[in-house]
Amino acid sequence: MTKKENNQDISNESILKKKISRRTALSTAGKIAVGVVVAGVVAGVGGYYAGSAAAPAKTTTVEKTVTKTVEKTVTETVTVGTPTGKRFEGVKLTVVSTDWLLCPLKKAHKKEWEELTGGSIELVAVPYGALYEKVMTDFVTKTGAYDVIIYPGGWIGDFAGGGWLENLEPYMEKYGYPLKADILPGCRKVAEWGGKLHSLPYDGDCHLLYYRKDVMTNPEYQEDFKKKYGYDMPIPPKTWDQVRDVAEFFNGWDWDGDGEKEYGIAFIAKRGTQAQWTLLDLIAQYNVIHGPITNYTGNMFFDLETMEPLIGEPGAVEALKMMVELSKYAPPGLLGYGYSEFREAYVKGGVAVIGIDWGDVGIMEWMDPASVVKGKLGYAKLPGASKVWDRKNKKWIEKYNQNNFADFGGWCIGISVLSKNKEAAYDLIKYLTSPEPSLRDASGILGCWGCNPYRFSHFDVDEWVKSGFGRKSAEEYLGVIREILSDPYCISDLKIPGRVEYYDKLDAHLAECLAGTVSPEDAMAAAKEDWEKITDSLGREKQLKLYRASLGIA
Numbered sequence: 001m002t003k004k005e006n007n008q009d010i011s012n013e014s015i016l017k018k019k020i021s022r023r024t025a026l027s028t029a030g031k032i033a034v035g036v037v038v039a040g041v042v043a044g045v046g047g048y049y050a051g052s053a054a055a056p057a058k059t060t061t062v063e064k065t066v067t068k069t070v071e072k073t074v075t076e077t078v079t080v081g082t083p084t085g086k087r088f089e090g091v092k093l094t095v096v097s098t099d100w101l102l103c104p105l106k107k108a109h110k111k112e113w114e115e116l117t118g119g120s121i122e123l124v125a126v127p128y129g130a131l132y133e134k135v136m137t138d139f140v141t142k143t144g145a146y147d148v149i150i151y152p153g154g155w156i157g158d159f160a161g162g163g164w165l166e167n168l169e170p171y172m173e174k175y176g177y178p179l180k181a182d183i184l185p186g187c188r189k190v191a192e193w194g195g196k197l198h199s200l201p202y203d204g205d206c207h208l209l210y211y212r213k214d215v216m217t218n219p220e221y222q223e224d225f226k227k228k229y230g231y232d233m234p235i236p237p238k239t240w241d242q243v244r245d246v247a248e249f250f251n252g253w254d255w256d257g258d259g260e261k262e263y264g265i266a267f268i269a270k271r272g273t274q275a276q277w278t279l280l281d282l283i284a285q286y287n288v289i290h291g292p293i294t295n296y297t298g299n300m301f302f303d304l305e306t307m308e309p310l311i312g313e314p315g316a317v318e319a320l321k322m323m324v325e326l327s328k329y330a331p332p333g334l335l336g337y338g339y340s341e342f343r344e345a346y347v348k349g350g351v352a353v354i355g356i357d358w359g360d361v362g363i364m365e366w367m368d369p370a371s372v373v374k375g376k377l378g379y380a381k382l383p384g385a386s387k388v389w390d391r392k393n394k395k396w397i398e399k400y401n402q403n404n405f406a407d408f409g410g411w412c413i414g415i416s417v418l419s420k421n422k423e424a425a426y427d428l429i430k431y432l433t434s435p436e437p438s439l440r441d442a443s444g445i446l447g448c449w450g451c452n453p454y455r456f457s458h459f460d461v462d463e464w465v466k467s468g469f470g471r472k473s474a475e476e477y478l479g480v481i482r483e484i485l486s487d488p489y490c491i492s493d494l495k496i497p498g499r500v501e502y503y504d505k506l507d508a509h510l511a512e513c514l515a516g517t518v519s520p521e522d523a524m525a526a527a528k529e530d531w532e533k534i535t536d537s538l539g540r541e542k543q544l545k546l547y548r549a550s551l552g553i554a
Contacts, residue, residue: 160193184454204485
């Protein structure tokens with residue numbers, strides 16, 4: 001995208017522009033001919049109609065002649081109904097997702113698209129924990145209640161693999177798609193199934209390590225830390241051992257001078273609210289040798305020959321042990337921290353020095369009026385581990401090991417095969433994911449935080465500064481995300497059929513362990529056993545083939 005293109009107006013005002021011209025005709029003796037011309041020009045968002053083979057005509061002309069016999073010459077103006085000339089006049093689309101993913105539509109894009117096209121949109125908000133079941137029920141019953149679905153990219157194995165999502169390639173060929181090459185390769189991969197785009201990226205996801213740089217750079221605290229641990233306070237921490245030390249040091253005292261006790265670390269830990277991704281952050285470091293994807297490097301979930309789950313390996317157990325250790329330095333009530341509770345506590349409450357979450361925290365830091373950490377956060381990729389389990393040789397390798405991990409895989413937006421308005425649905429998702437609207441979503445300028453960068457053009461620092469970010473923070477925040485998602489060895493999240501079941505079992509045993517009812521060893525052994533059962537129920541050979549294909553291995 002050129003600088004000029006990227007700096008086009010993205011204000012919240014309506015992007016609809018109209019120009020209407022009209023002509024009249026004068027009649028002569030005996031007859032009057034009146035011609036009425038209505039012309040409408042719709043100026044779309046930059047790039048929205050770019051390259052579209054079937055873009056609506058710039059001007060639509062409708063003529064009607066009225067003939068009347070009279071006894072004298074007169075001049076008469078006749079007004080007739082003015083057609084809108086809009087492509088989807090009278091078409092209604094139903095979009096389903098979670099409330100926070102629908103936020104940009106509620107605040108801006110619904111109205112914009114309706115004005116541009118003449119169509120209408122109904123939004124159906126479903127809690128995250130119920131979304132999968134809600135959508136799958138619609139699919140299997142063939143009700144067809146939803147035209148457009150905004151869903152976690154990891155579900156694509158069930159949705160597209162089950163034949164429930166439209167292949168978008170023919171629509172892109174016929175109607176075009178703005179700046180397709182602008183999409184980050186890793187984000188495009190999440191939206192693909194069988195080498196075809198069955199959805200479009202709607203959000204680029206990865207976990208970041210957040211830290212209170214204002215607190216960690218305090219000279220007094222740095223001196224005390226070095227006296228206690230024997231090394232300089234790491235800013236940011238490079239290993240999970242260092243995270244543990246920093247969290248312990250800052251735990252349980254008033255380090256920000258507000259008269260209240262604060263804590264060392266906070267993260268998502270509540271059952272049923274994506275807590276398993278915090279554990280997977282650590283598993284990626286202790287149980288996956290960094291490198292290209294082979295059976296023993298860059299491979300996180302299953303053995304590539306047997307489909308044996310890898311979550312029972314010593315590296316995965318060590319990861320859970322560290323997570324349990326970190327929970328000791330977290331605020332009371334950590335097990336009640338879902339993503340919403342964590343973000344409220346960390347951004348609006350300032351309860352901890354270190355936080356682990358997706359890019360939403362960085363947006364809330366600057367865009368949420370209630371933020372108490374504005375300009376105070378630092379951003380870093382996931383810490384590594386000081387050792388990693390060598391599954392091939394059954395031993396620990398005592399060396400630094402760090403992997404980037406695309407937690408969750410981002411959200412995707414697709415079209416149900418049951419939709420009766422597929423062309424209108426494609427026009428909507430094309431609009432929502434085009435450069436200008438999606439930049440507004442990613443930067444949080446609309447007051448929504450749920451979509452993180454997934455286009456190269458989303459990393460234009462100037463645009464983020466315009467939205468309200470501090471320049472230095474924008475440079476650091478975007479730089480970290482881009483580094484993670486551009487890493488050729490970044491580990492992709494699981495996206496084969498059954499992911500919901502696999503992750504639900506892992507989440508259940510994680511919750512038991514954090515509650516102190518089972519040991520890390522027993523929790524991971526039970527999770528592995530459950531994963532084996534799920535694989536067998538879905539067909540081991542079939543799952544193995546799909547898992548290998550999801551990693552690009554024939």
